[in-house]
Amino acid sequence: MASIKLTINNQVRTLDVDPEMPLLWAIRDVVGLTGTKFGCGIAQCGACTVHLDGAPTRSCSVPVSAAASSKITTIEGISKNGDHPVQKAWIEHQVPQCGYCQSGQIMSAVALLKQNPKPSDEEIDTAMQGNICRCGTYNRIRQAIHTASATISAAPKMPKSTPKIGKR
Structure with missing residues (x-):
């Protein structure tokens, strides 16, 4: 386990997780933002897409440690009221x-x-x-x-x- 800081939807969060944990599971299971979905687990279907520094990225294949220096945006972060x-x-x-x-x-x-x-x-x-x-x-x-x-x-x-x- 390691203490990893992630900036998710403009909020800094410190997570105590395995650095190799897929970002998807950190977002869903640790942080509790369940809008990002698990589909295939091999970055082929796109259900787990989030933005890393504005670029669409399959979160199921990115280790949480690789996202530590990035600005992460999930579906919950594109608008407060679903009005994007x-x-x-x-x-x-x-x-x-x-x-x-x-x-x-x-x-x-x-x-x-x-x-x-x-x-x-x-x-x-x-x-x-x-x-x-x-x-x-x-x-x-x-x-x-x-x-x-x-x-x-x-x-x-x-x-x-x-x-x-x-x-x-």
């Missing part, structure tokens, strides 16, 4: 069927839209490759990503710096 544009688009397009793959699908879609705010169908398909949906809602997933893209693109942009008011 991707989550809203998922509901609008009725993407979830059984729902098991959805947190991983959403995490991959959020990462895609941060990197590429207006992806083409081909870019969506490439980015979402490896996220398996047993229910086959891939067309709805693509539609939802386009809807979220439009919502994000239409949102007012915050200025990078605030002009100083007062003395000149």
